[in-house]
Amino acid sequence: MVMVALLYAAPLFAQFDFTSLSGRGTAMGGVSLTLDDAMSAMSGSATLAYTERSAIAVGARQDYLAEGMGYAMLGGIAKVGFGALSASIVHFGNSDYNEQMLSLACGIPLGKTVALGVMLHYLHSGTSDPYYDPINAATFSLSVYARPSEEFGLGFKTFNPQSVFLDDNGNTHLPALMSVGVSYCLAEDLLAVAEVEKNMYQKATLRVGLEYSLQNMFLFRLGINTAPVIYSFGFGMRLSSFGFDVAGQIHNVLGFTPQLSMFYCF
Numbered sequence: 001m002v003m004v005a006l007l008y009a010a011p012l013f014a015q016f017d018f019t020s021l022s023g024r025g026t027a028m029g030g031v032s033l034t035l036d037d038a039m040s041a042m043s044g045s046a047t048l049a050y051t052e053r054s055a056i057a058v059g060a061r062q063d064y065l066a067e068g069m070g071y072a073m074l075g076g077i078a079k080v081g082f083g084a085l086s087a088s089i090v091h092f093g094n095s096d097y098n099e100q101m102l103s104l105a106c107g108i109p110l111g112k113t114v115a116l117g118v119m120l121h122y123l124h125s126g127t128s129d130p131y132y133d134p135i136n137a138a139t140f141s142l143s144v145y146a147r148p149s150e151e152f153g154l155g156f157k158t159f160n161p162q163s164v165f166l167d168d169n170g171n172t173h174l175p176a177l178m179s180v181g182v183s184y185c186l187a188e189d190l191l192a193v194a195e196v197e198k199n200m201y202q203k204a205t206l207r208v209g210l211e212y213s214l215q216n217m218f219l220f221r222l223g224i225n226t227a228p229v230i231y232s233f234g235f236g237m238r239l240s241s242f243g244f245d246v247a248g249q250i251h252n253v254l255g256f257t258p259q260l261s262m263f264y265c266f
Contacts, residue, residue, distance in 0.1 A: 016099055016123060016174065021059035021073040021090065023245030023261035027234025028209020029223030031195045033155025033181035034145065037243070038263040041107070042075045042086045044157055046117030046145035048107030051077055051084040059261035064254040068094045073261075075103075083108040083115070099125040117143035117157075123174070137174055139164050151185040155195075163200065176200045189213045203227055221247070234259075241265045 020032040022039030032040045034047065038055040041048040055077045063069035075088030084107045092099040105119040119141045126134040143157040159177040166172040181195035191211040198204040209223030209232070219236035234247035242264050249257040 023247040027221035027247035029207035029225045031193045031207050034153040034183035039261045042088045044119045044141045046115040046143040049083040049109045049115035053265040054079045055265045057263035061259040097127045115145045153183040155181040
């Protein structure tokens with residue numbers, strides 16, 4: 001029944017899901033543009049430019065606890081003289097149907113308060129059914145991040161602005177996405193975030209979240225996504241070089257989705 005609902009809800013133009021596998025961002029409604037953790041930075045945010053240390057990260061998500069609906073991600077960040085570089089690969093599915101997305105990114109500070117992010121993506125999908133040909137496509141995303149003060153951050157991102165074709169007939173497009181986000185520290189230990197994302201084929205969705213920090217080590221989060229309505233929550237822990245984030249999402253119809261991400265800085 002879950003798979004029937006998923007197939008009914010899935011857009012006909014593409015199956016790829018480009019939401020971040022950051023447990024931190026997922027727990028706050030699925031935001032990423034103004035977060036500076038390793039997983040969020042590797043999702044295409046220009047906050048990558050302000051990464052202070054190199055890092056490796058892994059993440060996993062099992063959508064609605066359904067078989068064949070799992071995501072896995074492996075990535076790394078290298079701190080360089082002009083900013084930072086990242087590389088990541090995301091895998092979805094199983095032998096019956098699967099997707100992979102390889103991404104290479106560069107984050108460049110344009111000053112103390114503004115940064116630019118550029119990301120290249122290679123996408124592949126395949127199925128065990130010989131009737132369907134595999135899909136291969138390449139595209140890019142651009143992002144900008146500004147932090148006019150220590151408390152306030154702004155982010156913008158456009159993904160696949162040229163809306164590349166996914167078939168030789170020109171009938172199937174990879175959707176263009178545009179998103180804008182804001183973050184504000186309501187207090188020293190309380191962060192509020194919000195994002196609006198517009199898919200060229202769907203109505204805009206609003207994502208809102210809160211993060212409470214206890215002694216700069218334990219983090220508690222809540223969030224909501226409006227289209228579709230998904231409630232989220234999570235917990236994280238930070239040590240000097242290691243951190244992990246656990247998140248959960250609740251869809252009124254499809255059920256519960258767990259997620260985990262971890263990173264190590266050096």
